[in-house]
Amino acid sequence: MTGETPAIATSGLSKRYRGGQLAVDGLDLRVPQGSVFGFLGPNGSGKTTTIRMLLGLISPSAGGSELFGEPVDAGHVGTLTRVGALIEGPAHYPYLSGRANLARYDAADRTADPRTRAARIEHALEQVGLSNAAEKKAKAYSLGMKQRLGLACALLQPRDLLILDEPTNGLDPQGMREIRGLITSLASQGTTIFLSSHLLDEIEQVCTDVAIMSRGRLVSEGTVAGLREGLKARLVVTTPDPAEAATVLKEQGGQDVRAEGRRVDCDAHEDLAPDAVCAALVGAGVRVLSFGVERPSLEDAFVALTGEGFDVAE
Known part of the structure; x- marks a missing residue:
C-alpha cells in the first residue's frame, strides 16, 4: 500500500x-x-x-x-x-x-x-x-x-x-x-x-x-x-552450421550476432520475427537442432549489475 x-x-x-x-x-x-x-x-x-x-x-x-x-x-x-x-x-x-x-x-x-x-x-x-x-x-x-x-x-x-x-x-x-x-x-x-x-x-x-x-x-x-526488464532476450539457434546460421541471422536483421561452438544467438528485438528467421534458416540449408528465445534470468541480472559470478566469496 x-x-x-x-x-x-x-x-x-x-x-x-x-x-x-x-x-x-x-x-x-x-x-x-x-x-x-x-x-x-x-x-x-x-x-x-x-x-x-x-x-x-x-x-x-x-x-x-x-x-x-x-x-x-x-x-x-x-x-x-x-x-x-x-x-x-x-x-x-x-x-x-x-x-x-x-x-x-x-x-x-x-x-x-x-x-x-x-x-x-x-x-x-x-x-x-x-x-x-x-x-x-x-x-x-x-x-x-x-x-x-x-x-x-x-x-x-x-x-x-x-x-x-x-x-x-x-x-x-x-x-x-x-x-x-x-x-x-x-x-x-x-x-x-x-x-x-x-x-x-x-x-x-x-x-x-x-x-x-x-x-x-x-x-x-x-x-x-x-x-x-533492462536485459534483452536472445534468439538462440543450435546447429552444426554456425557460420551459415550467423550469416542468415544478420541478413534477417539480427543484432549483436554471436557464435560459440554450435550455439549462435542474437538480440531478440521486436522487429525480428522468430518464425521468419526459422524459415530463413531452413531455406538456406542450415541444419537446425534447436531454436528458441531465451529470456533473461535473475542470474543474468545479477552478473550484469555486479560484473561477477554469483557463487564467489568476498
Missing part, C-alpha cells in the same frame, strides 16, 4: 568489524509490508551481518534500522515480538527431542501463552513436516531436519514478519518445494517474508521484490520482473 510504513527500513546501515573489515556499507533498504522480499548476494556480501543488525543481535557501526517504524535498539525490543527468525544454522539441544526443543524455545518467550503451547507446537511441527520425527532426538536429525526444526521455532507464534536466512539449506528438492509452498501460504495470509538466499531459482519462484548485495553494498533493489 502506497505510503504504508515499511516492514523493514534501514538508513546508512553499516558494520565494520575489528581489523577494519567493512561487512555492510551504508545500506538503505525498504521492505514493503506484505511482500516476499528476496535478499540476494554471494557468500560474504553482507547478508547475514545485515540480518543480525536487524534483529539487534549485533550493533551497527553507523546508521540504523527500523521494524514497522520502530527503531531497532534496546529501548524498542517489544517490536521484535512481531518477528520470527531463522538465522544461518539453527542451534538445538542435541539430547532433547524435536518437540522438547520447541517447548524449551516457546517457554523462553514471555509473550507465549503456556495454555496453548502443546497445540501451537503440534501445528508448527505439521507446517514444516516434522510430525513423524517429533520424538526423535535432535542429534539424530539430518541437516535438512534441523533446518525444518529451526523454521518451526520461528512459526510457533503468529508473526507479522519472518526473517529467513537460507531456509532451504540442506533440504532435498521435495523439501525445498514444501518450504517454498509454506512461504507462499504465509505470505497469502499477510505475513511479510524477508528471505535471504544465494539460490536464484528459489528467489525467482517465490519473491515479489528483491535487493542485491555485493561486497557489503546494495547494488539494486526493485521487483524481480523489473530487474530483468
Whole structure:
C-alpha cells in the first residue's frame, strides 16, 4: 500500500568489524509490508551481518534500522515480538527431542501463552513436516531436519514478519518445494517474508521484490520482473552450421550476432520475427537442432549489475 510504513527500513546501515573489515556499507533498504522480499548476494556480501543488525543481535557501526517504524535498539525490543527468525544454522539441544526443543524455545518467550503451547507446537511441527520425527532426538536429525526444526521455532507464534536466512539449506528438492509452498501460504495470509538466499531459482519462484548485495553494498533493489526488464532476450539457434546460421541471422536483421561452438544467438528485438528467421534458416540449408528465445534470468541480472559470478566469496 502506497505510503504504508515499511516492514523493514534501514538508513546508512553499516558494520565494520575489528581489523577494519567493512561487512555492510551504508545500506538503505525498504521492505514493503506484505511482500516476499528476496535478499540476494554471494557468500560474504553482507547478508547475514545485515540480518543480525536487524534483529539487534549485533550493533551497527553507523546508521540504523527500523521494524514497522520502530527503531531497532534496546529501548524498542517489544517490536521484535512481531518477528520470527531463522538465522544461518539453527542451534538445538542435541539430547532433547524435536518437540522438547520447541517447548524449551516457546517457554523462553514471555509473550507465549503456556495454555496453548502443546497445540501451537503440534501445528508448527505439521507446517514444516516434522510430525513423524517429533520424538526423535535432535542429534539424530539430518541437516535438512534441523533446518525444518529451526523454521518451526520461528512459526510457533503468529508473526507479522519472518526473517529467513537460507531456509532451504540442506533440504532435498521435495523439501525445498514444501518450504517454498509454506512461504507462499504465509505470505497469502499477510505475513511479510524477508528471505535471504544465494539460490536464484528459489528467489525467482517465490519473491515479489528483491535487493542485491555485493561486497557489503546494495547494488539494486526493485521487483524481480523489473530487474530483468533492462536485459534483452536472445534468439538462440543450435546447429552444426554456425557460420551459415550467423550469416542468415544478420541478413534477417539480427543484432549483436554471436557464435560459440554450435550455439549462435542474437538480440531478440521486436522487429525480428522468430518464425521468419526459422524459415530463413531452413531455406538456406542450415541444419537446425534447436531454436528458441531465451529470456533473461535473475542470474543474468545479477552478473550484469555486479560484473561477477554469483557463487564467489568476498
